[in-house]
Amino acid sequence: MTGSPAYVLSRTSEEYRRLRLQAGIWEAATLRLLDQVDVGAGQRCLDVGCGPGEVMRLLAERVGPTGAITGVDIDGAIGREALEVLRATVDTPVEFVEGNVHELDLPEFDVVYVRLVLMHLADPVSLLRRLWEWVAPGGVLVVQDYDTAGMDTWPRLPLWDEFGRVMDGVFEQSGGDPRCGLHLPQHFVDAGIGSPDGTDVGGMLAPIADTGGFCQRSYSSALPAALRLGITTKRKADRFLAEVTKAEADRANYVRLPSMVGVYKRKAE
Secondary structure (H helix, E strand, O other): OOOOOOOOOOOOHHHHHHHHHHHHHOHHHHHHHHHHOOOOOOOEEEEEOOOOOHHHHHHHHHHHHHOEEEEEEOOHHHHHHHHHHHHHHOOOOEEEEEOOHHHOOOOOEEEEEEEOOHHHOOOHHHHHHHHHHOEEEEEEEEEEEEEOOOOEEEOOOOOOHHHHHHHHHHHHHOOOOOOHHHHHHHHHHHOOOOOOOEEEEEOOEEEHHHHOOHHHHHHHHHHHHHHHHOOOOHHHHHHHHHHHHHHHHHOOOEEEOOEEEEEEEEOOO
């Protein structure tokens, strides 16, 4: 994407599994937001940064066979895999487009959705302007992204600060924004879209063991970049991962995950 850093996490089979895990964790928050904006039968929907296609599936379940879903991702491998799965499991017409959104020519949609993309970007406002162009009159732009402030464990893991140092450090040093969710309303204003019509905040507090390895997988995905940027060392990483793995087995420690912030704006007809 123009003016943005490369995706800072790994593009590996393990990262794809992490993305699917992450989608499952936030499915309820996404469903709640889709209900708020009345996604329904017959609508044409665009999912930007569609990844493994889990939100495309949620959209398809709402719009049905008279609607249509298009996914866009710069990673063609994961997008084509998602398309194959969706075409075998939903009765909604689905398409996938590989490419940089700033270079694509797409029609207008009733719903334009993007989740956990803007936090990677040095210029999220530019992307929002582009997405707003694809919102049809009467349509809605829906954005969800993380605010990582407040992530913590209790009883607190002795090495927990390592997690925040690596995750936030990788995004910040790569030009991204780990607190993007908090900043979304102002990004809408700066993009000329206007103040959001509504917002939603979702969270999760659960035993580390019940998050499916969220902390370990997220940390491990960011680790190559963290080592390259000098944010941590392999010794520190090994100690942290061992500590979290032990906590998962003990089931004694809870973790509060990042907040998932959602905002939306409907375009005038």
